[in-house]
Amino acid sequence: MLNFFRSIRSSLMQEGKTGKYLKYALGEIILVTIGILIALQVNNWNEERKRQEEFALTIEQIYNVLEVEIQELLFIEYHSFQQNLYLDTLYNHQELLSPAMIPGILNYQEAEPSPFKTSIGFLLQNLKVKPGNTTEILLARDLTEYASFANLDFNRSEKLIKELLLAETIPTPDLIFGIGLNQGFLEMPGVFSETQILKSQAMITRPEVRAALIKAAVLHDSYSAEAFHIRELGEKLKGEIKKQFPQVKLLYENLGLVGDGSPNKDWGTDVPLVKISDEPSIWEAEIELVGGPVKFRENQTWNRNWGGRTFPEGHMDWQGPNIQVPAGKYRVILNLTEKTYEFQPLNP
CATH class of the missing domain: 1.20.1330 (f41 fragment of flagellin, N-terminal domain)
Known part of the structure; x- marks a missing residue:
């Protein structure tokens, strides 16, 4: 390609007026070529970014x-x-x-x-x-x-x-x-x-x-x-x-507390928790519990659920036993990154 442009340039220098038109055409060719190369580079960059x-x-x-x-x-x-x-x-x-x-x-x-x-x-x-x-x-x-x-x-x-x-x-x-x-x-x-x-x-x-x-x-x-x-x-x-990839995060959604000890007193209606942070994955809620067994689950199904063996805090056990909670008002905190739960008593 470089030799091609050099030969055209040499011809232009020898051909007087006609060479001026050829020189103009050469400039157009160079601009178009540069444009194509830039477009290809941008497209490659976009494709790699998408990938x-x-x-x-x-x-x-x-x-x-x-x-x-x-x-x-x-x-x-x-x-x-x-x-x-x-x-x-x-x-x-x-x-x-x-x-x-x-x-x-x-x-x-x-x-x-x-x-x-x-x-x-x-x-x-x-x-x-x-x-x-x-x-x-x-x-x-x-x-x-x-x-x-x-x-x-x-x-x-x-x-x-x-x-x-x-x-x-x-x-x-x-x-x-x-x-x-x-x-x-x-x-x-x-x-x-x-x-x-x-x-x-x-x-x-x-x-x-x-x-x-x-x-x-x-x-x-x-x-x-x-x-x-x-x-x-x-x-x-x-x-x-x-x-x-430090930007990756845990993608839990619709975490809730359910059980006979919940305000709803059943195993079918969840009390929703609110996501406080992505990293670590913290979910919280202030809940008035009636006392009794409770568990945590996602999306109001039992596909992903957690229990625990201790109160007022402990490790979230996958499909674990019911957590026995006394009646009272609590700030409930789940740390899904560390797999821990905590029931913090709140003053009446």
């Missing part, structure tokens, strides 16, 4: 998916561990348990987590990485690895304990993993007769029952370990995203 914005948006969505999945995995870890705590007591220190709880605990040993399947796969399809950008390439690689690894299907091939209970004509109600424990369903008045309770006590000493309990303990440990490894990877990725 960066879409990349950051997708990364924020992935960040929020990881946020939820980490809580789900912690739930699996915690309740698998709790199953083994009950199993250990049943196996080694039966005398510490209320006899009425033993049939329920035996049934609960074979309660299993719901299958865990990550949701970031669809989002990864929209992640457009810039060629040569090592940081983006490595992040996309690690996220893809998580997506291929983060799938757990909990399915026992046999239910040995329930078979043994049925052989003794002891009922085997389905107890939902985690929920059964959180809601205190292990002791079920009226479900088991006194004779059935005594039979379940006697079963613990039988070799086949003890062997089934040991097998259950091994499975609980494996479930907990699998969930731990995936959660560890998810937390690492979540931290890496926050480091590379």
